[in-house]
Amino acid sequence: MSYTRIVWAHLAKDLRLEWRSKDAINGMLFFSLLVVVLFSFAFDPTMAVSRQIAGGILWVALLFASTTALNQTWTRELRHQVLDAQRMAPSPASALFLGKVLANFLFVTMIQVVLGPLFIIFYNLHALGQGWWMAVVLPLGTLALVVNGTFFAALSLRTRNREMLLPLILFPVSIPALLAMVQSTSAILTGESDPGLWINMLAGYDIIFMTLCLLLFETILNAE
Amino acid sequence: MKRTLQFGLPIALGILAIGFYQAMYVAPVEATMGEIYRIFYYHVPSNTMGLLFPFLNFAASAVYLFTRRSNPSLAQAADALALASAEVALVFLTIGLATGMLWAKPVWGIWWTWDPRLTSCLVLWLIYVSYLLLRRFTAGGQTQTLAAVLSVFAAVDVPIVYMSIRWWRTQHPSPVFFGGPGAGIDPHMWPAVLWNLTGWFLWGVMLVTLRYQLERKRQRVERKSALNALEAEPQMTP
Numbered sequence: 001m002s003y004t005r006i007v008w009a010h011l012a013k014d015l016r017l018e019w020r021s022k023d024a025i026n027g028m029l030f031f032s033l034l035v036v037v038l039f040s041f042a043f044d045p046t047m048a049v050s051r052q053i054a055g056g057i058l059w060v061a062l063l064f065a066s067t068t069a070l071n072q073t074w075t076r077e078l079r080h081q082v083l084d085a086q087r088m089a090p091s092p093a094s095a096l097f098l099g100k101v102l103a104n105f106l107f108v109t110m111i112q113v114v115l116g117p118l119f120i121i122f123y124n125l126h127a128l129g130q131g132w133w134m135a136v137v138l139p140l141g142t143l144a145l146v147v148n149g150t151f152f153a154a155l156s157l158r159t160r161n162r163e164m165l166l167p168l169i170l171f172p173v174s175i176p177a178l179l180a181m182v183q184s185t186s187a188i189l190t191g192e193s194d195p196g197l198w199i200n201m202l203a204g205y206d207i208i209f210m211t212l213c214l215l216l217f218e219t220i221l222n223a224e
Numbered sequence: 225m226k227r228t229l230q231f232g233l234p235i236a237l238g239i240l241a242i243g244f245y246q247a248m249y250v251a252p253v254e255a256t257m258g259e260i261y262r263i264f265y266y267h268v269p270s271n272t273m274g275l276l277f278p279f280l281n282f283a284a285s286a287v288y289l290f291t292r293r294s295n296p297s298l299a300q301a302a303d304a305l306a307l308a309s310a311e312v313a314l315v316f317l318t319i320g321l322a323t324g325m326l327w328a329k330p331v332w333g334i335w336w337t338w339d340p341r342l343t344s345c346l347v348l349w350l351i352y353v354s355y356l357l358l359r360r361f362t363a364g365g366q367t368q369t370l371a372a373v374l375s376v377f378a379a380v381d382v383p384i385v386y387m388s389i390r391w392w393r394t395q396h397p398s399p400v401f402f403g404g405p406g407a408g409i410d411p412h413m414w415p416a417v418l419w420n421l422t423g424w425f426l427w428g429v430m431l432v433t434l435r436y437q438l439e440r441k442r443q444r445v446e447r448k449s450a451l452n453a454l455e456a457e458p459q460m461t462p
Contacts, residue, residue, distance in 0.1 A: 009283055069304065155370055159362045168357055169374060172350040176388040183392065189383050197391060205384060216373050223369035 006091045010099025024069040032065035039148045045123045055185030070149040074145030074157045093218040104146045140202040141181035151213040178206050225437045239423035263327045269424035271320035277313035285375035287455035303368040308435035314352045340390045343394035347385045351378045
């Protein structure tokens, strides 16, 4: 079987599982909705300043929501020793990782499709900069969250209190990505500065960490 | 360990004593800040060591990852070194951040500012805390591999953090409080700087060596008890 077909097999399996249970999507959707509502109590969203803080709130909500789902993404592989079967399979380990990343990417993108309009309504937003740049920033930012998140979820899979460990190791490493997402979103919403630098940085971050994760995933999978 | 203490402790303490004397009594008073600037002689060495030992941690982790299958005994030593240097780096970074805040309050009037260097140090500190937490939360043989992988991530991440924070701050220029001694220091201050740098470097090397030897001892004890358990088993089940 070719590499792409193995990746597709992993991806299709994850999508089918999610289609039947809808655990991750429902959980993430409600969680991020709650975060958006809670933040609008914490900061007054009717003010003009909401345009400046909205980028930060959007990405922090997505970061928290994806952490809750990423914790589950590998746990379902532990049941019935599925993960041990994956490790014995002759297919490359990085294909398993890539399939998982693509599945998680699709889930988080679906959340954004629902959350985006709600966000615009709740915070009375309309972009003063080039709004269509968001179509570049959102996928790049999601990829940055999901690549490292999926990797660190696999890394903390067999540890004590793994639910706790994932954010503790994911957030410090994600600080530059989060900075780039928030800065580029704010630049687009306020129209005060050019988001180009931050978008380039986000793309660079994605490429660097995607490569690193693909190279090191086999080490993580077989760490005993 | 005894030998490290016998030789390392007097040398390191001696040089630190000279450094203390140079910093407190010999070095001239700084023009704008007065006596308070003398914390500089502790702040700079701590931060230098806090940036130096992460390199050792990364190098040892890379050695571990490359040799863990081919040469397990070397890999074990490399892992002990990685753990020791990470812990000592964290201590130095904590001291560097704390002395920085103590210095900033009287001189700048604030405890903290989100300046590129302060923020980068804080992020480095956060990454090393998460590294040690990972080591604490994992059990058995996987700790070393997972920690080494996280160390590689940290090494890749830190330059990105530094660049991104510099870009962040150049977009929002922060008020300049004062030029800082980085613009060049009085030549009479150099002896105190060098003595303290050497002293704290030796102190750090001694701590890393002690921690390394302790970890090696722990590894030996663990291996021995595992062997004992294997040998004892046949007698327990006749």
